[in-house]
Amino acid sequence: MSSSKATTVLNPRTTSYEFLGPPGAFLVSVGVPFVLYAIYFGCNESSGGCPPALDTIPDRVISAVTDVNWWKGLWDSEASIIYFGWYAFCLISWAILPGDWVEGTTLRTGEKKLYKINAFSTFLLALGTTSGWIIRNGPESFTFFYDKWVGFVTAALINSFVQSVYCYASSFRANRLLALGGNSGNFLYDWYIGRELNPSIGSLDLKSFNELRPGLILWILINISMVCEQAVRRGGFANVTDSMWLVLAFQTWYVADGLYNEPALFTTMDITSDGFGFMLSVGDLSWVPFIYSVQARYLAFHPVELGIPATVGIIFANALGYWIFRDSNGEKNDFRNGKNPKNLKFMQTKRGTKLLTSGWWGISQHPNYLGDLIMALAWCLPTGFNTPVTYFYPIYFAVLLIHRQRRDDEACHQKYGQDWIEYKKRVPYRIVPYIY
Known part of the structure; x- marks a missing residue:
């Protein structure tokens, strides 16, 4: 069998679409950033409500998007430096922290991919470093996620976009194993859904790394920042509300449980079937940390005593x-x-x-x-x-x-x-x- 025929058999053309095909992929790709910004601008201290009165929203939106300064305000250099520094921390932790290498499920090639298990160790290191910083410098030193929320969202979206473009481009290299649902031949759809099943840089599997580390752990660090914000406003950690402690405890436990049971990820549909495109990239890196932490952000400026x-x-x-x-x-x-x-x-x-x-x-x-x-x-x-x-x-x-x-x-x-x-x-x- 020729190499081209063998490749066709191994990576057959995708014949059916999900998410309504290319139009749906376009709408989601535009809609996710829109929702990320809309939830912030529609629910903060200066928004005039959470959300503001519906009849005021059209004028507010038009006023914002026609203002050059509003667009400039989406970028924050300091937030971007912190965000990409955090991503580098996750990469370095993956590389240097000890961890077992475990096999994933059997691929269509008959091989099994190896994954390094140290997400929980990365989590503990991040929590320890954060706790030490707050103890040494006070809660006011860790409120920057609250202060620079929009800048962090923008940095995460840029990271999501860059990674999805890189993974799409690299999927055309020889001997790539493609996702069965991401080889339609339509650029937009395949970029969105993910063309390559397991894009990697050396032994680093990008899909599993992004799913468990940068966004998931960042979600908890953002929550801790919201606790610090409320503590500063209310005169110390002793005055942080019971509602805020509950949100922090519940979500920290959930993340810790997922990271501790890291091998369970390798049997999920995301890992075994889906490619790594913009859908998973923006979900892991942008959606998870900045949508899942909305409760803590709300309680930072609107405390609730239960x-x-x-x-x-x-x-x-x-x-x-x-x-x-x-x-x-x-x-x-x-x-x-x-x-x-x-x-x-x-x-x-x-x-x-x-x-x-x-x-x-x-x-x-x-x-x-x-x-x-x-x-x-x-x-x-x-x-x-x-x-x-x-x-x-x-x-x-x-x-x-x-x-x-x-x-x-x-x-x-x-x-x-x-x-x-x-x-x-x-x-x-x-x-x-x-x-x-």
């Missing part, structure tokens, strides 16, 4: 979500590794694989998504109910998880055929029992 009953209730909601999320993932991972300590029921497929039909996985097809959604809501409850902006995250997250569920359903139907139809009869609910 009291003991509300605090206990919110803690219970978050604990419930975490229990469902972690226990269901534990059942799945045990089962994939040939263990079944709970003696869960399963159905045998014609492919020779097994599908769980009891435990959490008998309640819904994606119980881990259910736990994730409950936690997402618990993170917003500390902000109260005076604004819908802080609840943007669980709404967006629900849409994202439903989209992922539908992608998974389509892939499993192709993989298992009639067995998948039978499975859905046994486990009819997709995420939320009796609702969806």
Whole structure:
């Protein structure tokens, strides 16, 4: 077989689109930066509300975008230096901190990619360095994320764009393994969805690195900065509100849990199926740190005192979500590794694989998504109910998880055929029992 034919077999042309194809890719690529800026300008101390009165928004937008100074204000040199310094810190930590090398899933080439596991160590180093800085210099020295929010967003967007362009261009080098969904031949769509499956620089896998380190850890550092901002305004850490501590505790635990269980990432759809294009790049580097931290930013300038009953209730909601999320993932991972300590029921497929039909996985097809959604809501409850902006995250997250569920359903139907139809009869609910 000639090399060109072998390449065609290994990297077949993509024949179907997601996200409504190139028009959808364009809309999302423009829409994500727009939403990032809109949520800040529509919910801050000087916006006249959170959001401001709807009838004032058109005039405010026109006034801003027709003002050269407003556009210049999106760039902040100091914020950019700090941001890219942070990214360099993550790269250096990946390189020098010790960590095991583990194998990912088997690729279409029959090979297995190696990944270095030290994201949790990077997280601990970042937290230790940050804590030492604040103890030595005071909380006022770490409020720069609040003060320079827009500049940091711009720097993250530039990084997202540059990386996606680099990954698209490098995907045309010889012997690249492409993502099955990112080889359509349409420049815009392939750039957005990700053309190469595992773009790497040497032994550094860009996709897994960006998914776990720069944006995810930065999310928590931003939250800590918001705590510092509130502490400065209220006369010290002793006066920081219970709502702010809850948001910091919940989200720090979530990130720490994900980083500690780093190997679990390598079986997710993002790693095994999706290419690394603008969609994942902007999501990892820009969306995660600056959308997921909106609750903490809101509480920095709009403190909320919850009291003991509300605090206990919110803690219970978050604990419930975490229990469902972690226990269901534990059942799945045990089962994939040939263990079944709970003696869960399963159905045998014609492919020779097994599908769980009891435990959490008998309640819904994606119980881990259910736990994730409950936690997402618990993170917003500390902000109260005076604004819908802080609840943007669980709404967006629900849409994202439903989209992922539908992608998974389509892939499993192709993989298992009639067995998948039978499975859905046994486990009819997709995420939320009796609702969806």
